[in-house]
Structure formats: structure tokens, C-alpha cells
Amino acid sequence: MNLSLTPEQEKLQKEAREFLAKECPWTLVKEADTSKSGFSKELWNKVAAKGWLGFPLPKKYGGGGASLTDTAVLYEEMGRVLLPGPYFSSTVLCGQIVLEGGTEEQKEELIPAMAKGKKILALAFTEPDYGWGAECIHLSAAPNNGGFILNGKKHFVHDAQIADQIICVARTKETVNPEEGITLFLVDMKSPGLSCRDLPGFVGEKQNELTFDAVKVPFSRIIGDTNIGWSILNKAFTKAIPVLCAFMVGGCQHVFEMTVDYSRTRKAFGQNIGFFQWVQTYVINQTNDLEAARWTMYEAVFKIDAEKPENEQAIAVSLAKAVASDAYYEVCSNAHEVHAGRGIQLEFPLYLYTQKARTLYTYLGDPSHHRGHLARLFGM
Amino acid sequence: MDFDVHFTKESEEFRKEVRAWLKENVPADLEWPVDPYDVTPELIKVRDDLRRKLGAKGWLAPDFPKELGGGGLTEEHVAVLHEETMRMGRGGGAAVLGGFASDLFVGPVLRYGPEELKREFLRSYLRGEKSAWLNETEPDHGTDNAAMETTAILDGDEYVVNGEKIYIGREDPLDWRDTWLFTPTVTKPGAPRHENLGVFMMPASLPGISCEVIPLIGAEARKNRIFMKNVRVPTRYLIGGPEARGWDVLQLSLRAEHGGGGALVHREPLSSRLIRYCKETKRNNRPISDDPFIQDILVKLWIEDQKSRLYGLSTYWMGKTGKFAGVAYKGVQNALHGKVEAPKVAKSILDILGPVAVTSDPELRVLAGEVERAERMGCVTHIAGTPETLKILAGRAIGMTRPYEKGGK
Numbered sequence: 001m002n003l004s005l006t007p008e009q010e011k012l013q014k015e016a017r018e019f020l021a022k023e024c025p026w027t028l029v030k031e032a033d034t035s036k037s038g039f040s041k042e043l044w045n046k047v048a049a050k051g052w053l054g055f056p057l058p059k060k061y062g063g064g065g066a067s068l069t070d071t072a073v074l075y076e077e078m079g080r081v082l083l084p085g086p087y088f089s090s091t092v093l094c095g096q097i098v099l100e101g102g103t104e105e106q107k108e109e110l111i112p113a114m115a116k117g118k119k120i121l122a123l124a125f126t127e128p129d130y131g132w133g134a135e136c137i138h139l140s141a142a143p144n145n146g147g148f149i150l151n152g153k154k155h156f157v158h159d160a161q162i163a164d165q166i167i168c169v170a171r172t173k174e175t176v177n178p179e180e181g182i183t184l185f186l187v188d189m190k191s192p193g194l195s196c197r198d199l200p201g202f203v204g205e206k207q208n209e210l211t212f213d214a215v216k217v218p219f220s221r222i223i224g225d226t227n228i229g230w231s232i233l234n235k236a237f238t239k240a241i242p243v244l245c246a247f248m249v250g251g252c253q254h255v256f257e258m259t260v261d262y263s264r265t266r267k268a269f270g271q272n273i274g275f276f277q278w279v280q281t282y283v284i285n286q287t288n289d290l291e292a293a294r295w296t297m298y299e300a301v302f303k304i305d306a307e308k309p310e311n312e313q314a315i316a317v318s319l320a321k322a323v324a325s326d327a328y329y330e331v332c333s334n335a336h337e338v339h340a341g342r343g344i345q346l347e348f349p350l351y352l353y354t355q356k357a358r359t360l361y362t363y364l365g366d367p368s369h370h371r372g373h374l375a376r377l378f379g380m
Numbered sequence: 381m382d383f384d385v386h387f388t389k390e391s392e393e394f395r396k397e398v399r400a401w402l403k404e405n406v407p408a409d410l411e412w413p414v415d416p417y418d419v420t421p422e423l424i425k426v427r428d429d430l431r432r433k434l435g436a437k438g439w440l441a442p443d444f445p446k447e448l449g450g451g452g453l454t455e456e457h458v459a460v461l462h463e464e465t466m467r468m469g470r471g472g473g474a475a476v477l478g479g480f481a482s483d484l485f486v487g488p489v490l491r492y493g494p495e496e497l498k499r500e501f502l503r504s505y506l507r508g509e510k511s512a513w514l515n516e517t518e519p520d521h522g523t524d525n526a527a528m529e530t531t532a533i534l535d536g537d538e539y540v541v542n543g544e545k546i547y548i549g550r551e552d553p554l555d556w557r558d559t560w561l562f563t564p565t566v567t568k569p570g571a572p573r574h575e576n577l578g579v580f581m582m583p584a585s586l587p588g589i590s591c592e593v594i595p596l597i598g599a600e601a602r603k604n605r606i607f608m609k610n611v612r613v614p615t616r617y618l619i620g621g622p623e624a625r626g627w628d629v630l631q632l633s634l635r636a637e638h639g640g641g642g643a644l645v646h647r648e649p650l651s652s653r654l655i656r657y658c659k660e661t662k663r664n665n666r667p668i669s670d671d672p673f674i675q676d677i678l679v680k681l682w683i684e685d686q687k688s689r690l691y692g693l694s695t696y697w698m699g700k701t702g703k704f705a706g707v708a709y710k711g712v713q714n715a716l717h718g719k720v721e722a723p724k725v726a727k728s729i730l731d732i733l734g735p736v737a738v739t740s741d742p743e744l745r746v747l748a749g750e751v752e753r754a755e756r757m758g759c760v761t762h763i764a765g766t767p768e769t770l771k772i773l774a775g776r777a778i779g780m781t782r783p784y785e786k787g788g789k
Contacts, residue, residue, distance in 0.1 A: 280775035295690035375675035
């Protein structure tokens, strides 16, 4: 057993922390939050120059060839500063989908471009019948002249506003088992009939509604093959979700540190508020959530890196996401209890973390979804 | 990172040895009661015989040096020993596990005890000849050790101890006089808090000590009142010398008590056994686990058990690698988590199973009475400090309390 980071991982952690502290102050996150694009292209290019886009993707396609644990170390640091942009959705999530399901030609076309930051992809999954199960996929893809025509809506599509292409999860066949008959389409955002609308609110990153009005997609733009989309997604989600959890752990860590600092400096009734045991309780709850999220996440990436049996990996991943979603939400809630009015000021960064925690709570499955998944994995 | 304990060929050989030893020495039909108040003298005798045999092999304290009476074994061996013991489930497992030596006592004596005491205590304790009890809590002071009233006044080359302790006891010996009592006292009355304590490791057989069983709902262990009236304790039983370093001695013990060592090996959690039970048990011709509401409760319980496992594992690792400095709340964290969860676990099980959760009826009880025990454990959150006490410790470790609340030096 060895639960320490390797010297190389510690070096990466230090390098990422220093780089991001300098390049991504919270004011930049705030600007991105109110901008149309939701990110800084300049910073995106700097991160690309570091070789951190496509970090876990194979070197043969221009990726970093990093293990998932290495990637988790990097994304934890990104989560600490709330690095805004499609760092997860494009290079990790869509990167894994292309890697798991794409043809060799598609991998060669897409992965190097994603790894260099030249191409941004986004995943269009959830619909008005919201949910992360296969039964929630209704957007129709009907065969037409050697291709398909897509009709329907996708809701809460992260980063679609800046994507060059999206991977659209569509139904190509109605079957008794909803996991069959799902196909993944690579759709150009400039396709005729495709429109994108921002969904504003108390959200941590840009989310969009995509409307497909008879959008034509050639057969060659199917990732892998028809009707096998669900198994591709499953494999990709297993690898991508723990990286998202690492980002969330980074957020928890920062909010915890911010809360401890505040409790040590803010005075009320003649003393630091941290001297009040009720205040201490909020912070202790944060440490418990933070540590639970951190170790379930690291155990999940370990199991994937160590190529443990699929069922074991799936259990670890759903455990990690169920815990991370709850943890990030609770860590922020406890932070608001301590920060009181200060916590909701737009001149103070806490609200940005809280927005992010709300958005990522449901992204790729909320705790209830993953508990249901665990129940099935346990044979219930 | 690597979350697996790797077993070498040599340790797998050791596993065979342990398995064979347990088979030979632990009666196959041994049933260990869930309620410690149901443990009979016959069972205690079986357990004590086992403990002495374990002690003779050095397996009571497997990772302690051989010259001190331990097994001189590696972490891997300890993991094997624990795994194989836990594999036996209740009955044999409980009997053997009840015998393992505890860091509550060994650490403080080794670090602060006089040589003579080290030899006397460790020899009898690690060989399984005597057990040891934490003789600490007082009727009016609970976990507020600094307010302790039991006094130990030096008179010639002996201390005279007077006072009363409550909720004392771990695994029972046949005769309570065969225990060592780890006894914090006030050796310097009038000295400031944290500078007034002296801790003794003294035989319970000293004249003037009496013991009275306390009737409790019965969950963790049978508990007693210990009365000490003009007990003359030779100075060689004082740990830490005459400078009233009791607080430092106590801290070592308390840290172990609060989970500071973490845990490398974990017994199959109750939630996993409950999931199995609910899948295998039918009501109205359907497995209990078919109900999605019940599934959700079961998985929630399982998730909390996983958190506990990982808190224990990461705490163990940090302790082992000396990385505690930055995260000193780690040990407290797992203890606190268990205490906060216990009442929720009890309620969840009631939600899942209904009234059968609280019966100990031999025909109806669930998981050989473990479920009914969990219902009782839901009210036993004070042992080794209430949740609120542990929060104070965690708050200190995080660095949020006033400078004068540091607790000890």
C-alpha cells in the first residue's frame, strides 16, 4: 500500500498550483462567469502550451500519456482555482469518448487537435426528460440518404457555446432495453438546423439548450458504429467521472482553507469567530466531506489505473461521484454559514464555488443517480 | 498511489500457518454473544486460554519487537493475522480479536514508563496473562480529564490513591483483579490544569481497590465502577516520573483511543451484510431489496461505511509515514464519523427492517443479533469522548481555538 503521491506527482502539483495561482486569479473566473464565452482563450492557449490539454490521452495522438492519477492531481489544482473553460468537457470527457469509441481515422483527426486546444468538443446528453440513464435519451436520429437526420432538444449542454463540434447522444432504434439503440454523432456546431441558446442562472459554467431541427449528419460522423453508443459512453464515463471528482475535491479544499482563514480573522463579540464551537463544527464538517471526497476519488483513479475488474471500477467511480457531489455542496453550504453576508457578496469568491458545486452536483449524475447505479451493481 | 496491501509468497505461507493455528485452537462451534453482559465465565475461560496461546506465539502484539514479548512481525503479517481472524466472523473472531494488545496502554508505557514497569507490565500483558483497562473517567467529570478528582499523594516510596472511576472495562477477565489499571490521577493538587496529573499502570489486585458492575444497555463492553480507597501504589507504577507529566502520557493513550492509528484491515461492514440479507430475504414473495426506497437507504449506509474505511486507511498511512503534522484531525475524524453515523445507522435499519431490527429473539433476530446490537449502539456515542468533545479536539487540530485551549503541552 502507498497512499502518497510520487515525487513526479508532487512536482506536477506544485507546478500546477504555482502556474494557476498566477494565471487564474478569482477575478478572471468572475470575468469568465459574466462573459459570453465563459472562458479566457488566452489562458486556454497557455494551458495548451503546458501540454495539459489532453493530459490523459495517449502520446501517439498528441496527448500527455498521463495516468488517471496524474490527471487527477492536475485537475484537483484546476478545481482549486475554478479554472473556467472546457478543460474537462472537451479534452477529458469527449477525449475519452473518441478514444473509447472512435475509428482510428476519427482519433487521428480529433484527439491531436483537442490536445493542442485547436478544437473544442462538448457532449450533448441530457434532454427535457432530464436524467443520466439511457432511458432518458429520446432525441431522434432517423436514417436518410446514407446519413441521419437529428430532431429534438438537448438541455444543459456544458460548453456548447464555444464548441467546434458536439458529440450528440441520440436514439437510432427503439428497443425494450433502453441501452440498446443509442448512437453517438459528431455534429458540427455550424450545421444548418442546429441552434444554441444560453441557459442563465445560478450556474457554475455555461450551459446551453441545443435545438436540432432536421440536422443532417453523414454516416462517417458516427463515433464507432450505430446502436453501440451506450457502451462507449459507459467506458468513457468510468474514466472521466473521477477526473471531474478531482476538480470538485480541489474546490472543496480551497473553500475549506478559505473558511478556516476567515474564521481566524473575522471578529465578532470581541473574538475570532473561529473560537465559537458552532463555527468550528461547520469547519469540521467541511474536513470530513473533503477527506471523504478526496479518498474515494483517489481510490477510483487507482482502481482504473490498476485495471481492476470492470465491476470494481464502476463501483468505485459511482461511490466517488456520489460522495464528491454531496461533499462539494455541503462544504460550500458550511462555508456560507461561517461567512454569512460576506459569502454572498460578488466582491468575494465564495459564490463562484457555490455555483460550481450546484452545477457539478448533477453533472454526469447526481448522488441519487449514482446510488441507483450502485444498487444495480450490487445486484439489487 | 496503491490502495492494495500486497502479500508476498512468504506472507501467504504465514496465512496458511495462521489459518491452521486458528482452526486448531479456536473451537469451531464457539458462539460469542452480541451483548457483552451475556458473556459467561466459560466463554471468558476459552478466550483467556486463546489469549495466552496467542501471547506465547507473540501474536497478541504481532508488530512489537520480540524482546518485548511481541511477534516481531511486519505490517503484512499483521494484516494477514487480522484478516484471517476477521474471516472467522463472530464467535472465534470476536474471541481472538478481544485478545489483541491495545495501543492505548502499550505506547504510553513504552515511551514514558520506568524500565521495571515495562518489563512487568509488558510481560504479563503481551503474553496474555493479564488484561488492561482504561481506568480514567470519573463520575462528575466525563471527558474533562483536567478536572479529575482522584488523588495520588506521595507518602514515602508509595503513592496513596483515593477516588472513584466509572464506565471502566474492556474484555472481562474471570477475576477483575487480574487486570492492569491505566489510572490517571491528580498527583499535584492545586497545580494548574494540565500540570497536575500523574498516570499509573497499576495492578487491580492492590489492596483498597474494589469493583462493581454497572448495569447498562450493553453494547461495547461490560462496564464497572472502580473504587480506590487508600490504595498504596509503589512509585514504580507511575508512568512519566514524579514531574506530573500525566497529561503527556494521557495524550498518547487518548490519541490511540480517538482512532489516531487508523486501520489497515477492515471487517466486512454491517451495510454489506445487510445488503446481502435484504437480497436473500423475501417479504410478500419478493426480496426486501426489490424496493427502490430500501435500496437507496442500503446504499447510503454502504457509502458511509466506505468513508469510514477510507478515513481509517488514510489515517493509518499518514501515521505510518509521519505525515500527521499537517492533518492532525485525521484520527479524530474517523471516530467522530462513527459516532455521528451510529444513530443514523440505527434509524436507517429500522426503516429497512421494521420491528425485527430491535429483537434479539433467537428465531427472529437478524444477522445473528448484530442488527439489534446496532440499534443499541445508536445510543452509545460517548465512549472515548462524545461527538462534541471530538469536535473540540478536531477544532484544536485545525487550529481554530484560543491559544490557551491547546490542551497539554
